[in-house]
Amino acid sequence: MSVSKNVDWLALRKDFPILDQQVHGQPLIYFDNAATSQKPRVVIEALQHYYECDNANVHRGIHELSNRATSAYEAGRARAARFINARTAEEIVFTRGTTEGINLVASSWGAKNLKSGDVILLTEMEHHSNLVPWQLLAQRTGAKITYVPITGDEGILDLSKLDSLLTRQVKIFSMVHISNSLGTVNPVADLCARARKLGITTLVDGAQSAGHMPVDVQAIGCDFFVFSGHKICGPTGIGVLWGRQELLDAMPPYQGGGEMILSVEYQKTEFKKAPHRFEAGTPDISGPIGLHAAMDYLDAIGRDRIWKHDQELANYAYEKLAALKNIRLFGPKTGRAGLVSFLLNDVHAHDVVTLADQAGVALRGGHHCTQPLMHRLGVESTARASFYFYNTKAEVDRFAEVVKEIQKFFGQ
Amino acid sequence: MFDELNDLYQQVILDHCRKPRNFHELPAASRSAQGHNPLCGDQLKLFLALDGDTIEDISFVGSGCCISKASASLLTEFAKGKTKADVEKMFGRVHEMVTTGKIEGDVGKLAVFAGVHKYPARVKCAILSWHAVMAALHGEVQPVTTENEQT
Ligand SMILES: Cc1ncc(COP(=O)(O)O)c(C=O)c1O
Numbered sequence: 001m002s003v004s005k006n007v008d009w010l011a012l013r014k015d016f017p018i019l020d021q022q023v024h025g026q027p028l029i030y031f032d033n034a035a036t037s038q039k040p041r042v043v044i045e046a047l048q049h050y051y052e053c054d055n056a057n058v059h060r061g062i063h064e065l066s067n068r069a070t071s072a073y074e075a076g077r078a079r080a081a082r083f084i085n086a087r088t089a090e091e092i093v094f095t096r097g098t099t100e101g102i103n104l105v106a107s108s109w110g111a112k113n114l115k116s117g118d119v120i121l122l123t124e125m126e127h128h129s130n131l132v133p134w135q136l137l138a139q140r141t142g143a144k145i146t147y148v149p150i151t152g153d154e155g156i157l158d159l160s161k162l163d164s165l166l167t168r169q170v171k172i173f174s175m176v177h178i179s180n181s182l183g184t185v186n187p188v189a190d191l192c193a194r195a196r197k198l199g200i201t202t203l204v205d206g207a208q209s210a211g212h213m214p215v216d217v218q219a220i221g222c223d224f225f226v227f228s229g230h231k232i233c234g235p236t237g238i239g240v241l242w243g244r245q246e247l248l249d250a251m252p253p254y255q256g257g258g259e260m261i262l263s264v265e266y267q268k269t270e271f272k273k274a275p276h277r278f279e280a281g282t283p284d285i286s287g288p289i290g291l292h293a294a295m296d297y298l299d300a301i302g303r304d305r306i307w308k309h310d311q312e313l314a315n316y317a318y319e320k321l322a323a324l325k326n327i328r329l330f331g332p333k334t335g336r337a338g339l340v341s342f343l344l345n346d347v348h349a350h351d352v353v354t355l356a357d358q359a360g361v362a363l364r365g366g367h368h369c370t371q372p373l374m375h376r377l378g379v380e381s382t383a384r385a386s387f388y389f390y391n392t393k394a395e396v397d398r399f400a401e402v403v404k405e406i407q408k409f410f411g412q
Numbered sequence: 413m414f415d416e417l418n419d420l421y422q423q424v425i426l427d428h429c430r431k432p433r434n435f436h437e438l439p440a441a442s443r444s445a446q447g448h449n450p451l452c453g454d455q456l457k458l459f460l461a462l463d464g465d466t467i468e469d470i471s472f473v474g475s476g477c478c479i480s481k482a483s484a485s486l487l488t489e490f491a492k493g494k495t496k497a498d499v500e501k502m503f504g505r506v507h508e509m510v511t512t513g514k515i516e517g518d519v520g521k522l523a524v525f526a527g528v529h530k531y532p533a534r535v536k537c538a539i540l541s542w543h544a545v546m547a548a549l550h551g552e553v554q555p556v557t558t559e560n561e562q563t
Contacts, residue, residue: 348477
């Protein structure tokens with residue numbers, strides 16, 4: 001029995017005004033969800049309601065509107081805590097997104113805890129946002145970066161190498177939960193447990209997992225978890241950094257300014273505790289409000305059901321593509337998350353995407369911000385179809401037809 | 413299904429993308445330049461054998477989409493035997509053509525790229541090799557990128 005049968009997936013499409021349109025004279029098929037998701041009406045309305053009824057600055061005013069804005073903003077924090085099963089709302093820091101969350105940890109935690117000779121452990125499948133901040137930190141501190149290798153086109157972490165990589169020099173192990181280029185789901189709970197035994201701090205990049213599967217940071221056992229609102233039906237410009245309270249409280253500020261201080265004198269400042277210590281200046285107030293609506297929306301459907309649905313679509317798409325000739329598929333054969341990366345022989349990913357777009361199908365082509373991974377696979381780029389719960393099997397059928405036509409167009 | 417795309421993927425372009433001309437390294441090259449399109453990670457390298465201001469021979473290697481490969485291939489066909497001034501003049505025309513669709517003066521076979529302006533994401537692909545040849549002619553050592561190309 002399939003869990004996904006309990007939900008009327010087609011009816012949910014009506015919650016997304018943007019899906020109901022034609023592109024180049026064809027019905028839009030939006031398969032670029034790993035880049036950003038579409039927004040349901042409830043999220044758009046929450047933003048509109050805030051600006052029409054409650055807009056004011058937070059934490060500073062005494063007046064009614066400021067109270068309302070502050071409590072809506074803080075309710076978003078409490079909601080985010082529940083969304084990932086954080087112990088308290090104080091463990092939730094609002095950021096601009098995954099990228100800023102990782103930069104915050106690398107700058108603040110990293111500056112305090114890393115020194116020359118220490119090692120930062122990453123994996124070969126990381127997004128640039130979980131690579132570049134660590135490279136910058138390594139340059140500043142003299143730390144080194146090492147990588148857990150992958151197994152080739154299937155893109156699974158080669159864990160036989162892990163013991164030799166988890167040395168006493170490793171101070172942080174930062175890993176992607178679900179690869180945005182491969183669809184690999186990493187065994188993060190297991191990886192974090194192994195790191196924890198050695199006293200190594202862990203960060204999980206949940207950009208592709210948070211809105212697609214149930215996430216429980218306590219069960220994962222990581223120290224930091226980051227994700228972006230815009231990939232989980234929320235607005236752009238808002239994201240979440242979760243960190244264990246004791247770690248956050250011990251970290252120096254990331255940026256200085258208003259909101260993050262207890263008292264300021266000309267020569268010194270006392271900072272607030274986490275999370276406010278890390279939220280300098282007027283924050284994105286509407287962001288947590290929109291994100292709150294998005295989280296409510298997703299959990300009303302059930303992320304366990306969404307996960308099942310996405311996986312079913314991805315497997316279906318994978319099988320359809322695997323049946324074609326002259327195609328190379330990336331990522332695991334089984335247990336993949338809701339996306340499929342592929343290359344057609346002798347056809348560049350950008351040509352695939354341009355042609356698919358003409359047929360109304362929105363794909364992504366390129367290195368997906370994982371250039372080192374592309375080089376590891378020996379390619380410059382791939383084409384990627386990534387799914388969410390509002391996508392359908394009929395759309396996958398049409399997509400597979402379009403891919404066949406693209407092959408014909410290029411004479412294959 | 414893709415009739416609308418015939419002005420982007422003209423037959424000449426498809427032909428040059430499948431069978432790029434002058435697609436090899438050039439041992440006798442006196443200049444070379446690399447082009448990089450950060451959007452897609454595409455790299456190409458141009459080789460020029462100059463005699464004074466005249467391009468005696470020209471070739472390229474690298475990877476890229478159909479548009480960028482065909483553009484480089486047609487560029488090498490055009491540039492062989494031409495002077496630096498000829499290539500500079502044509503660079504201006506090609507740039508105008510792929511960004512606005514306007515053809516000024518005689519651009520010969522290169523007119524097949526006029527359709528590119530309707531696909532803003534692809535302008536960089538069509539202009540990459542032209543930036544590279546300009547860099548090679550001016551003896552620049554830094555790889556050129558299309559990063560700052562206004563599309
Ligand atoms: C795995 C992964 N990590 C990090 C990011 C960066 O997210 P953002 O651009 O929202 O900061 C993305 C999204 O592109 C991603 O897919």
